[in-house]
Amino acid sequence: xxxxxxxxxxxxxxxxxxFPPTKAAMREKDYGIWQSYSWQDYLDQVKxxxxxxxxxxxxxxxxxxxxxxxxxxxxxxLAGCQSLGGVAVPLYQDAIHKELHYIVNHSECRxxxxxxxxxxxxxxHLKDEIPRxxxxxYDDPRGLQNYKKDWLIAFTDVQEMGRxxxxxxxxxxxxxxxxxxxxxxxxxxxxxxxxxxxxxVMITHRMIADCSRGFLEWxxxxxxxxxxxxxxxxxxxxxIFSYGQALCSGFTVNCPESTETVVNDQKEIGPTHIFAxxxxxxxxxxxIMIKIEDSAWIKRKGFDYFxxxxxxxEKKRIANEQxxxxxxxxxxxxxxxxxxxxxxxxxxxxxxxxxxAGEAIGPEIFEFYRSxxxxxxxxxxxxxxxxxxxxxxxxxxxxxxxxPPAPGVEIKISDKGEVLYKGPGNFVGYFKNPEATAExxxxxxxxxxxxxxxxEQGHLKIIDRAKDVSKLNDGTMFAPKYIENKLKFSxxxxxxxAHGMDKDFVAVFIDIDYGAxxxxxxxxxxxxxSYTDLAQKPPVYDLIREAILKVNKSLSExxxxxxxQIKRYLLFHKELNPDDGEITRxxxxxxxxxxxxxxxxxxxxxxxxxxxxxxxxxxxxxxGRTTTMKANLKVRDVNTF
Amino acid sequence: MNEKNEPILRAENxxxxxxxxxxxxxxxxxxxxxxxxAIIGPNGAGKTTMLNVLxxxxxxxxxxxxFEGKKRPKNLKPNVIAAQGIARTFQNLALFTxxxxxxxxxxxxxxxxxxxxxxxxxxxxxSRKEEIEHRxxxxxxxxxxxxxNIRRTPASMLPYGLRKxxxxxxxxxxxxxxxxxxxxxxxMNLEEKEDIARFVLDANEELGYTIAxxxxxxxxxxxxxxxxxxxxxxxxxxxxxxxxxKANPExxxxxxxxxxx
Numbered sequence: 001x002x003x004x005x006x007x008x009x010x011x012x013x014x015x016x017x018x019f020p021p022t023k024a025a026m027r028e029k030d031y032g033i034w035q036s037y038s039w040q041d042y043l044d045q046v047k048x049x050x051x052x053x054x055x056x057x058x059x060x061x062x063x064x065x066x067x068x069x070x071x072x073x074x075x076x077x078l079a080g081c082q083s084l085g086g087v088a089v090p091l092y093q094d095a096i097h098k099e100l101h102y103i104v105n106h107s108e109c110r111x112x113x114x115x116x117x118x119x120x121x122x123x124x125h126l127k128d129e130i131p132r133x134x135x136x137x138y139d140d141p142r143g144l145q146n147y148k149k150d151w152l153i154a155f156t157d158v159q160e161m162g163r164x165x166x167x168x169x170x171x172x173x174x175x176x177x178x179x180x181x182x183x184x185x186x187x188x189x190x191x192x193x194x195x196x197x198x199x200x201v202m203i204t205h206r207m208i209a210d211c212s213r214g215f216l217e218w219x220x221x222x223x224x225x226x227x228x229x230x231x232x233x234x235x236x237x238x239x240i241f242s243y244g245q246a247l248c249s250g251f252t253v254n255c256p257e258s259t260e261t262v263v264n265d266q267k268e269i270g271p272t273h274i275f276a277x278x279x280x281x282x283x284x285x286x287x288i289m290i291k292i293e294d295s296a297w298i299k300r301k302g303f304d305y306f307x308x309x310x311x312x313x314e315k316k317r318i319a320n321e322q323x324x325x326x327x328x329x330x331x332x333x334x335x336x337x338x339x340x341x342x343x344x345x346x347x348x349x350x351x352x353x354x355x356x357a358g359e360a361i362g363p364e365i366f367e368f369y370r371s372x373x374x375x376x377x378x379x380x381x382x383x384x385x386x387x388x389x390x391x392x393x394x395x396x397x398x399x400x401x402x403x404p405p406a407p408g409v410e411i412k413i414s415d416k417g418e419v420l421y422k423g424p425g426n427f428v429g430y431f432k433n434p435e436a437t438a439e440x441x442x443x444x445x446x447x448x449x450x451x452x453x454x455x456e457q458g459h460l461k462i463i464d465r466a467k468d469v470s471k472l473n474d475g476t477m478f479a480p481k482y483i484e485n486k487l488k489f490s491x492x493x494x495x496x497x498a499h500g501m502d503k504d505f506v507a508v509f510i511d512i513d514y515g516a517x518x519x520x521x522x523x524x525x526x527x528x529x530s531y532t533d534l535a536q537k538p539p540v541y542d543l544i545r546e547a548i549l550k551v552n553k554s555l556s557e558x559x560x561x562x563x564x565q566i567k568r569y570l571l572f573h574k575e576l577n578p579d580d581g582e583i584t585r586x587x588x589x590x591x592x593x594x595x596x597x598x599x600x601x602x603x604x605x606x607x608x609x610x611x612x613x614x615x616x617x618x619x620x621x622x623x624g625r626t627t628t629m630k631a632n633l634k635v636r637d638v639n640t641f
Numbered sequence: 642m643n644e645k646n647e648p649i650l651r652a653e654n655x656x657x658x659x660x661x662x663x664x665x666x667x668x669x670x671x672x673x674x675x676x677x678x679a680i681i682g683p684n685g686a687g688k689t690t691m692l693n694v695l696x697x698x699x700x701x702x703x704x705x706x707x708f709e710g711k712k713r714p715k716n717l718k719p720n721v722i723a724a725q726g727i728a729r730t731f732q733n734l735a736l737f738t739x740x741x742x743x744x745x746x747x748x749x750x751x752x753x754x755x756x757x758x759x760x761x762x763x764x765x766x767x768s769r770k771e772e773i774e775h776r777x778x779x780x781x782x783x784x785x786x787x788x789x790n791i792r793r794t795p796a797s798m799l800p801y802g803l804r805k806x807x808x809x810x811x812x813x814x815x816x817x818x819x820x821x822x823x824x825x826x827x828x829m830n831l832e833e834k835e836d837i838a839r840f841v842l843d844a845n846e847e848l849g850y851t852i853a854x855x856x857x858x859x860x861x862x863x864x865x866x867x868x869x870x871x872x873x874x875x876x877x878x879x880x881x882x883x884x885x886x887k888a889n890p891e892x893x894x895x896x897x898x899x900x901x902x
């Protein structure tokens with residue numbers, strides 16, 4: 001282990017030597033064709049860019065912000081910045097001005113790399129406010145030829161400058177790379193932060209390399225894997241997966257043509273390894289269900305029948321029991337008729353392993369994919385641990401837990417029920433925020449902030465955020481996210497917010513899934529004009545009640561949670577939106593904020609005299625403009641078991 | 642825009658009648674290379690007729706047209722004129738509905754294809770090479786108009802705004818010296834209009850196309866055009882920059898003095 005290169009640039013140089021020019025390191029779909037880059041190309045691009053940065057005065061420990069969709073150039077830029085001993089700061093591409101301002105300012109970026117005109121525009125606004133940012137570099141020149149500024153340079157121009165600089169200073173690149181130590185900072189990952197300002201998580205080369213190799217070994221992944229890079233580069237999951245793991249194994253990263261073409265592009269590539277948050281899995285499932293509902297009745301019936309078979313078979317497989325011969329035969333028929341073509345259509349027929357991480361996934365969703373034969377597994381981690389804490393092992397899958405500790409990780413549960421861990425991915429600290437760092441570490445153990453426990457099999461089970469778990473007035477444990485996640489298993493529910501702390505019972509806000517409910521309504525000839533209008537239709541309320549009843553039923557089966565069944569609900573007038581501050585960019589509910597902003601709605605839920613409430617809503621656009629609208633929201637009761 | 646002495650197209654004293662109706666009456670205009678030129682006017686002013694004359698779809702009764710300084714023979718067929726480098730889009734979409742967006746755009750390249758139908762059918766030798774060349778050109782336009790995700794979608798399945806964009810793509814695919822757009826933003830919502838306006842500007846600035854367009858929406862025209870000609874009842878009533886047109890009392894009368902919008 002010890003003689004393996006430990007920093008991104010060192011591994012890259014090693015890969016360029018190790019792999020033949022025919023081995024693709026990266027592919028990008030451009031002009032309708034997959035363009036390949038070998039590891040040598042990757043290195044050359046990185047080197048030219050790095051030297052260009054050097055000629056612009058980039059020094060060790062300088063920071064560079066990176067913003068945009070997953071383009072090879074942005075990954076090269078990231079590696080280029082690291083090659084000079086710099087630190088990359090990837091940003092969420094849909095972040096609004098205020099968030100960007102905070103992060104770019106706080107991280108002290110001198111350089112910024114943007115994908116296109118949209119992102120460049122955002123950064124140019126920032127530059128006026130943050131003089132420390134000296135240069136903005138852009139990849140796609142489209143629409144930018146009239147922006148004539150000395151400090152605004154094209155990616156290819158920087159590379160050209162680098163080639164000239166390299167001729168005069170032939171040893172510069174290698175000298176810089178050799179100065180990088182494994183324990184140097186490699187990126188600062190800003191966490192979206194459910195409370196207050198984002199915090200900059202400092203991560204080193206060694207952490208990325210150790211965790212990436214840990215993941216690869218766990219599933220025996222090697223350089224033959226194909227992955228799709230389409231999740232935000234600012235998400236630690238993508239960094240580990242499309243950058244760290246790709247470097248450490250040498251596998252191929254594929255960048256889709258655009259965000260709208262991901263599904264088709266994935267079909268063409270047929271990835272062998274997928275890493276995605278539950279939201280993506282939910283979306284795909286919703287899409288499948290809509291298409292099934294639209295298909296001819298015989299197909300629909302057949303699908304339902306064989307899904308039931310697959311579910312039975314999967315339950316047996318998870319429990320490591322013998323599958324009855326009859327079901328086994330039926331499953332094969334189902335696979336031939338339905339699952340095979342479906343999985344192929346999703347571009348998952350070559351899949352070896354898929355992970356869901358970042359949030360809890362619904363057992364039904366999880367089991368659905370597993371029933372289809374997709375090897376979906378759960379993983380638990382966070383930015384502060386490089387996404388590396390625990391993950392499920394083949395043959396030891398269950399839908400409720402997140403698996404045993406990953407190699408090298410120790411987990412313990414605090415007296416208060418919080419999950420603590422130690423591992424190779426544990427972060428150095430929050431950038432310029434030692435107080436927050438001190439709060440997070442307790443005697444060398446990292447406090448996850450999640451409540452959970454170890455099961456008898458030694459698997460970690462996460463219930464909820466530790467600070468969110470509270471009690472109802474009668475003393476019943478109230479775990480809001482646990483309930484919300486159960487609700488979100490319904491294809492018609494996009495988001496939910498459960499209330500119950502210091503109350504007599506549990507009540508919820510529901511955010512309908514506009515696409516799925518609109519489709520459902522259209523097929524029943526229910527006319528509607530907008531999201532707000534659709535959400536307030538009585539049949540939609542009935543539809544959601546069915547979903548809530550299911551959740552109540554499942555809650556009633558757990559003696560500890562029996563009393564936290566849902567008694568009242570209302571359908572929200574708008575989608576919860578990060579721009580309005582109700583959820584984070586990674587779609588986690590900001591409870592305190594919602595409770596303050598919608599206090600009157602919560603009061604209505606707990607006021608038995610009220611069956612509706614007038615609401616004035618404010619929307620924020622991405623450019624900061626706001627608009628107001630009025631709505632009348634109904635409040636309904638629901639039965640418990 | 643870049644001023645060259647030689648106009649790309651000059652129409653002199655054009656008149657045309659349909660039966661007793663004089664659709665165009667002694668209209669002259671010049672289109673300079675590199676500019677965005679607009680013909681505006683109330684309904685029935687003769688805007689589309691003018692466009693049809695410019696691309697040879699109608700034959701003028703009187704007057705003459707000079708393309709790149711050379712007088713155009715009056716009876717020249719529209720396909721010959723198209724081959725000379727004038728492409729257009731239509732007010733009412735004219736796409737092949739059963740064909741994919743990609744196929745429709747490829748049609749725009751037919752003028753530039755030289756191999757014969759038999760070798761094309763075999764996809765062999767020169768025609769193979771040619772097809773790849775043309776596909777590359779089309780892909781650049783698909784990238785330019787950001788329609789990668791509908792490449793394989795049949796035109797009939799596309800929403801209106803995207804069909805308009807595919808039609809624009811097809812016209813661009815012909816790499817014309819002069820691009821005529823007949824109400825490119827008709828029937829669109831504000832967002833779609835802004836998108837198309839952006840593409841028209843980019844086609845002009847980045848790809849260097851000379852564009853002449855007809856448009857109803859005064860706001861958009863004023864924002865993106867370099868020069869404007871105003872028609873009313875078949876006559877030219879004004880010509881100039883957007884600012885000059887806004888200040889012209891004749892134009893105000895034509896637009897506001899009648900019941901027309």
